[in-house]
Amino acid sequence: MRSIERINHPRLARLAAASLVCVVQACAAHVEPSPDVDDTDGFDALDALDALDALDALDALDAEEDASDPHSLPASDEAGLPGGVDALDPKKNTVQPSPEAVRPAPTQALSLGPGGSPREDVAAGVGHTLYLRSDGSVWAWGQNNEGQLGKPPSVTPSAVPSQVASLPRIKAIAAGGFHALALDVSGHLWAWGQNSQGQLGTGTTTAPPSAPVQVTIPGAAALTAVAAGNQYSMALDAAGTVWVWGNNTYGQSGTGTVGGSTLVPAAVSIVGGAKAIAAGWYHALAVSTTGAVWTWGRNNHGQIGNGSSSASVHQPTPYAVALSGPVSLVAGGGNHSLALHASGAVHSWGQNAQGQLGLGHTTSPVSTPQQIPFLGDASLIAAGNAFSLVLSGPSGQVLSFGQNNFGQLGDETTANRPSPVSTPHLTQVIGLSAGANHGVALSSGCPVWAWGQNTQGQLGLGIAEQTPQTRAQQTSVLRTFFYDFDEDGHGDAWQYFNACTAPYGYVDNADDCDDYDPAISPDADELCNGLDDDCDGEIDEGNPESGGTCATGALGVCGVGTQSCIQGMLACHAVNQPSAEVCDGLDNDCNGVVDDDNPGGTFGCSVPGKLGVCAEGVTYCTSGAIECAPLYLPSPEVCDGKDNDCDGSIDEGAAGNTYYRDADGDGFGNPAQSIQACAAPPGYVSNAGDCDDTRSQRRPNMAEVCGDGLDNDCDGVVDEGCPPPVCEVGDARPCCWKCVDDLALGGACDPDKQTCMQEVTPSVDCMVNWCSGWKRCINGQWTGCKDWPGLGGGY
Numbered sequence: 029m030r031s032i033e034r035i036n037h038p039r040l041a042r043l044a045a046a047s048l049v050c051v052v053q054a055c056a057a058h059v060e061p062s063p064d065v066d067d068t069d070g071f072d073a074l075d076a077l078d079a080l081d082a083l084d085a086l087d088a089l090d091a092e093e094d095a096s097d098p099h100s101l102p103a104s105d106e107a108g109l110p111g112g113v114d115a116l117d118p119k120k121n122t123v124q125p126s127p128e129a130v131r132p133a134p135t136q137a138l139s140l141g142p143g144g145s146p147r148e149d150v151a152a153g154v155g156h157t158l159y160l161r162s163d164g165s166v167w168a169w170g171q172n173n174e175g176q177l178g179k180p181p182s183v184t185p186s187a188v189p190s191q192v193a194s195l196p197r198i199k200a201i202a203a204g205g206f207h208a209l210a211l212d213v214s215g216h217l218w219a220w221g222q223n224s225q226g227q228l229g230t231g232t233t234t235a236p237p238s239a240p241v242q243v244t245i246p247g248a249a250a251l252t253a254v255a256a257g258n259q260y261s262m263a264l265d266a267a268g269t270v271w272v273w274g275n276n277t278y279g280q281s282g283t284g285t286v287g288g289s290t291l292v293p294a295a296v297s298i299v300g301g302a303k304a305i306a307a308g309w310y311h312a313l314a315v316s317t318t319g320a321v322w323t324w325g326r327n328n329h330g331q332i333g334n335g336s337s338s339a340s341v342h343q344p345t346p347y348a349v350a351l352s353g354p355v356s357l358v359a360g361g362g363n364h365s366l367a368l369h370a371s372g373a374v375h376s377w378g379q380n381a382q383g384q385l386g387l388g389h390t391t392s393p394v395s396t397p398q399q400i401p402f403l404g405d406a407s408l409i410a411a412g413n414a415f416s417l418v419l420s421g422p423s424g425q426v427l428s429f430g431q432n433n434f435g436q437l438g439d440e441t442t443a444n445r446p447s448p449v450s451t452p453h454l455t456q457v458i459g460l461s462a463g464a465n466h467g468v469a470l471s472s473g474c475p476v477w478a479w480g481q482n483t484q485g486q487l488g489l490g491i492a493e494q495t496p497q498t499r500a501q502q503t504s505v506l507r508t509f510f511y512d513f514d515e516d517g518h519g520d521a522w523q524y525f526n527a528c529t530a531p532y533g534y535v536d537n538a539d540d541c542d543d544y545d546p547a548i549s550p551d552a553d554e555l556c557n558g559l560d561d562d563c564d565g566e567i568d569e570g571n572p573e574s575g576g577t578c579a580t581g582a583l584g585v586c587g588v589g590t591q592s593c594i595q596g597m598l599a600c601h602a603v604n605q606p607s608a609e610v611c612d613g614l615d616n617d618c619n620g621v622v623d624d625d626n627p628g629g630t631f632g633c634s635v636p637g638k639l640g641v642c643a644e645g646v647t648y649c650t651s652g653a654i655e656c657a658p659l660y661l662p663s664p665e666v667c668d669g670k671d672n673d674c675d676g677s678i679d680e681g682a683a684g685n686t687y688y689r690d691a692d693g694d695g696f697g698n699p700a701q702s703i704q705a706c707a708a709p710p711g712y713v714s715n716a717g718d719c720d721d722t723r724s725q726r727r728p729n730m731a732e733v734c735g736d737g738l739d740n741d742c743d744g745v746v747d748e749g750c751p752p753p754v755c756e757v758g759d760a761r762p763c764c765w766k767c768v769d770d771l772a773l774g775g776a777c778d779p780d781k782q783t784c785m786q787e788v789t790p791s792v793d794c795m796v797n798w799c800s801g802w803k804r805c806i807n808g809q810w811t812g813c814k815d816w817p818g819l820g821g822g823y
Contacts, residue, residue: 137275144201146213150470152412152463153203153256155484157506159189159476162536166210167505170486174206174219187485188494189505192220194239203463204256205309209263210240215250217243217263225259227274227293233289245271245293257307257360263293268301270314278310278326279344281357286344298322300345308411314346319354321367322346322645330395331362331378337393351375351397361411361462365420368396372405374418382414384430384445390446403427403448412462415531418448419460426451426460426469434465434522435498436480442498451479454500469500474528476503502528509534514546518563539563558596568593584615584622613652623649640671640678679706687712694724696742717742735807753808760804 046636108681136693146164150157155171167189168177174183178192190212195218200211207221207228219228220240225232229243245251249265256262260274260281272281272294282296287300296314302322304315311332323332324346333349349367358366359450364385376385380392386400399417408419415430415437427448428437436441438451451467454477459470466480466487477500478487485492485537488503509530510519518540525534541563552561553573561572571593578600580589589600606618611628615621626649633656635645641663645656662674667682684706688697696718708714719727719742725733730741735748735757803810 041224041698047275048397056452060812081757098135116337116584146197148459148470148475149201150459150461150468150476151203151208151256152461152466153208153467154205154258155185155481155486156203156206156208157463157466157468157476157478157486158192158203159470159477159488159503159509160198160201160210163508163538164199164213165194166195166201168192168208169488169503169505171484173208174207174222175238176203176208177241178208178220180238185484185486185492187482189488189503190488190786192240200252202254202307204261204307205258205463205464207236207256207259207261209250209256209261210256211254211263215252217245217251217254219243222259223277227256227259229261229273229293231291231340233291247295248293254309255305255310256314258309259617260290260310260312262305262307262312263558264302264305264314266316268303270296270298270302270305270312272312274297275310279342280310280312280325282312282324282344282346284344286342292445294629295348298624299348304357306358306360307360307367309362309413309670311343311360313358313360313365315355315358319356319370321349321351321355321358321363323349326363329337329379329645330393331360331365333377333395333397334367335395338397346395349377349397357409359409359411359416359462361416362413362464363393364411364414364416366409366411366416368406372407372420374400374403374406374409375414376400379414380446382431382444384414384416386409386416386418386429386446386448389445390444400448400590406772408460410460410462410467412467413466415462415467417460417462417467419452419457420448424455424457426454426457431465431765432498435496436465436467438467438498438500440499441495451500460812468685469655474502475507476505477501478503507536508538509536510538511543512540513541514549515542516540516546516549517551518549519543520581553815556596556598558705568596573598583617583620584618586618590752608778611649611652611654623652626655638674639676642674651807655703669706682706685714686716687714688716688718689721690718691721692718692724692727694718696727697721699818700726719744733807735809737807747807750807755805755808755810757808760802761810763801763803 030518047409072252078718080557095526099502143501146160146162149160153176156168157170159167161167168187169189171185172179172182177186184612185457189742190718195210198210199213202209204227207219207223210218212218216238223230223236224233228241230241241287245263248269249267251256251263251265254262255266257280263271265271273290273293276285276288276290281290281294281785298314298316300316300318300530302314303317303319306313311323314322316322324343327337327341327343328339332343332347333341334347334622351367354370359366361384362379364376364380368377375397376387377394377397378385380387380394382392385394386396387394387398388401403418403420406418406420410417415428415432418427425593426438428451432442432444437445437449439449439789440452454469456472457469458472459467463473463486466478469477471477476488479497479500481496482493483487487497488505489501489502490504500567502684506526506528509525509527510521511523511533512519512535517535519535519538520540520543523536525531525539530536539550541560548559548561548563553567554561554570556568556573558567574590574592576591578586578589578591580602582602585604586602586606588604589602591598592601607616608617609624609627611623613622629648631647631785633645635643635656637659638658639658642658644659645661647654648657663672665672665679667679669678671678684704686702686704687708689701689711690697690713695713695715698718698721699716699717702716703709703712717728719739726738726740726742728742732740732749734747735753737746739746803812
């Protein structure tokens with residue numbers, strides 16, 4: 029939705045803002061000093077409310093300016109409708125601006141934030157009230173001595189609702205004693221008002237700011253809810269962690285400490301994580317994701333629910349309250365607590381001196397939860413200083429009980445009520461809040477109703493007065509509705525009307541960027557047409573209608589395209605550019621031929637399921653896939669160390685070669701012993717030239733040994749090339765020999781040095797130191813002179 033304050037025309041924006049509030053008693057009234065508040069040992073902050081002089085008067089609209097302003101609306105000529113509006117025929121209700129009035133640009137239309145849409149709500153503090161409109165704006169009225177209305181502090185209250193400036197779109201609000209919190213649609217936290225205990229979360233206790241300030245909670249996930257007590261604050265993040273800061277006099281920070289102030293938000297861990305939070309004046313409450321209730325802080329009247337009460341013993345850490353069944357909501361008052369079960373039953377505990385627990389008596393304290401009789405269909409709860417409110421039944425009936433000295437029960441009396449009583453004249457209630465001594469209800473009709481104490485103008489009736497309002501009164505704040513000419517459910521910010529409920533043809537949002545075309549609205553899908561179809565301030569964002577396939581006209585893969593939105597028109601862009609051909613059944617290089625030049629082929633591969641040489645293959649591109657084509661087919665086995673017939677066996681049954689037995693290992697085989705094989709078995713050779721396979725000294729190429737009578741070289745001839753015999757085999761004759769090395773030394777002949785012997789002519793007798801020996805006839809030749817064993821000495 030658009031905010032009225034963002035309408036792009038100063039006069040029109042002023043007119044819209046001024047018409048949000050009703051002028052009451054000529055917009056001025058005298059306010060008498062307020063009496064002391066009967067705090068009943070609960071909350072005594074109202075004693076500090078100062079006497080006020082008078083309300084600020086509303087700026088009167090200048091009649092002449094209105095008459096001359098082409099953008100002002102005509103005077104009303106029908107009940108509840110602006111001039112020129114036909115209640116029966118909305119098609120006639122087009123309030124046209126003058127030609128010089130320019131329709132707001134699409135960028136001025138507010139869109140939903142990432143954190144979700146704002147939800148209407150009300151929140152009541154000690155003497156001030158907040159209203160969150162459905163457009164995300166926050167309105168405040170009442171006491172402002174601490175700047176709790178979001179503007180500079182003033183002792184003069186404001187009984188007329190005014191918008192809190194400098195805030196983005198807000199989705200949740202909370203009112204503390206004298207300060208306020210807001211959570212924007214992006215999950216950011218904002219705070220304003222009293223800060224004496226650091227309850228704003230800025231890390232200081234400086235004087236109240238003149239406008240809301242943004243607060244950061246280090247370590248917190250996205251924030252989902254806020255709550256405010258007296259001088260302390262709470263927040264809940266998406267992870268289920270509760271954060272507390274501000275006054276810690278009674279341990280309400282939940283961290284285990286008591287006293288002082290917590291200036292930096294502290295994390296409070298709830299078992300299972302929390303899903304809801306609430307702040308009493310000095311005690312805090314949370315509901316876990318399982319529906320369990322946890323409480324901590326002050327316990328002077330049993331408001332913790334642990335079965336005890338003490339003015340000096342507090343509960344500085346979360347305590348699990350004994351409640352059966354899952355709880356949906358909790359509420360904290362001055363010194364009492366409420367819990368709403370998922371079944372619709374309500375339990376209460378704590379202080380009960382004024383009957384604020386609704387149990388039918390005023391026995392106090394009640395330190396353990398008790399079910400309120402005859403309440404079984406409640407949907408909302410709220411707790412004030414010493415009174416309580418419950419929304420019950422399908423018709424939204426408001427029930428109240430407890431203290432009523434200021435008419436805060438809204439039952440048209442000032443008598444305390446220990447049992448629930450009906451608050452008359454309230455219908456269609458969808459929200460509740462309880463301040464110190466005043467109640468506020470949000471209705472689906474006229475939005476905000478209030479009753480009770482009004483000394484600070486907290487009822488928003490345009491006047492601050494000492495006399496309480498014992499009956500719910502409609503506040504001066506209204507809803508703004510916008511004309512929906514094209515009936516698409518979204519209104520035009522230029523044509524608006526302020527009322528309790530929407531006139532026929534009007535809606536509660538102003539986020540249509542073209543109210544003359546039903547196809548253009550925030551609900552529409554963006555199209556590729558150069559227009560802002562979804563009213564988000566951007567044209568053709570996200571490439572709308574793109575992604576569809578189209579033909580580019582090129583060959584191969586270059587002919588496949590996808591649609592893209594360019595300058596409001598769909599264009600076809602090629603998905604692929606020419607690339608190296610691959611074996612995929614496509615024309616990758618866009619030349620009109622598929623898989624040309626055998627891409628991925630001619631590489632060695634193994635043919636699946638084949639044996640032997642049949643498993644040897646080469647890659648080949650066939651029908652867009654690489655196949656392994658065999659290089660060989662089965663053939664007769666040959667001796668080549670391969671499985672030629674592809675049966676898993678190598679060289680079996682092949683003709684082979686002839687190999688010969690080589691028994692003496694001289695490399696030459698016996699021609700009489702041969703086998704046929706593809707390879708030589710052990711002990712076989714391919715040469716068959718051995719003439720004696722028992723002697724390795726007899727083989728081809730062996731030197732012939734003369735005189736042994738053998739064919740040593742296996743050439744068929746014995747002793748060929750040998751000299752004729754000079755002696756008979758077996759003959760021997762004596763001889764002498766000497767050791768050459770020993771003669772020079774004059775020593776005896778050393779038999780070990782026979783290699784140094786020198787033979788002496790046998791006709792000469794062996795001389796001293798010579799040794800005698802023998803020559804023998806071997807193979808027809810005489811040997812050298814040696815000391816032959818067995819022959820004895822020679823000469």
